[in-house]
Amino acid sequence: MQAEFHLHSESATPEGAPGTHRPGGRTARNREAVLDAALATLAEVGYADTCVQDIATRAGVAPSTIYRRWGNRDGIILDLALTLVAEPVAALPDTGDLETDLAALAHAIVEVMQSPRIGLVQSILFAAAVQTPTARQTLNTIITRRVEDTKGIAERAVARGELPADTDPARVINTLAAPIYHRWFITGETPDTDDLTRFAKVATLAARHGLLS
Template sequence: MELASSDPVRPVGRGRKAQAAVRAATLAELLDRGYADLTVEGVAQRAGVHKTTVYRRWKNRESLVVDALAEHFATDIPIPDTGSVEGDLRALAQALVQSMTSPVGRAVQTAMLSDAGRLPEIAEARRGVLADRFRRAEPVVARAVERGELPADTDPAALFRTLAAPVYFRLLISADQVAEGAENAEDAEGVADETVRVALAAARAGALARARPVTDGEQA
């Protein structure tokens, strides 16, 4: 999804095209103004639709933001299959970096760190996204185990958390400047390579093993 321009646009009418324009405009307004200053009127003007068109589908600002973010979260992310666990993890890490540094990704992060992040619907959508990311890591780990690249008890969710955590820290906490675009690909690859090295080292050392059930004998 591309962010809507702040320049005047022609009316887009109704239907799916209008809905897509409204969602894109919502993310753009989140990035430019933040959740506190976002208004339905501002979104409608940016999208090139009348505000009644917005209210026909979304009852208020909260439902509009939730829908725009949910649509973004629902975007399919291909499961990499490069032939090696290192290549697969690098592809996942690069996709995460690119997503977070794109205009849409920055808008989503702005919303998550604002009052909008406390809306129950957005919190639920965020949990759903994390669960989906964990599921997508499962075939990557399964293939790596079959090739003998990772221990058999490697936990896919733990591996993805270890892969993603340094990316989130660098881009959200320490605020490293990794810009979008081909001219900044080297910076993005550097962040991805660093996090892959950490995740692989932990997994190969057995630090990311699935929790082993405690038996009755051990409890005694």
């Protein structure tokens, strides 16, 4: 049985992503079909065995269409990853307290990792990144994008005077997320609520003590 995944056409298109130079009409439909096909193929056979021919067949387009717009398989996967990352997950928490906000963000990260689309793609890229530089680069791109999208939590804490002025907001988010990813991908555990609360407290204390400047 073939896995079925569908990207929504209303999802934001990442600026500068491969294959997005002629939005609208048939081009938009072809792009969505190709990304759907890439996601389903990744789910079935993994990163290493995903190829342009299989994606093209599944999407009902000519391989030349893919080569012309994405260049190669990795261009498709990058576009897919950035499209999924561009989908809003939830509004950034804003309770007026950094630790509380980080705990809420930690729960949101786990929810994303459990999702059948971006969670699946991240898991596949993590597995492939050990041996494949292009997979590592794509993984780094989507993680960097996620950090950029969520570092406003720490920026607000700096603005409130809760953190030192020279705090690096990206380091705050990375300090929170690192043990979550370690549990998920290295030890194979799903962090529970106590874990996520602890990770948020550690990141908050480190930031407040000037260790994340």
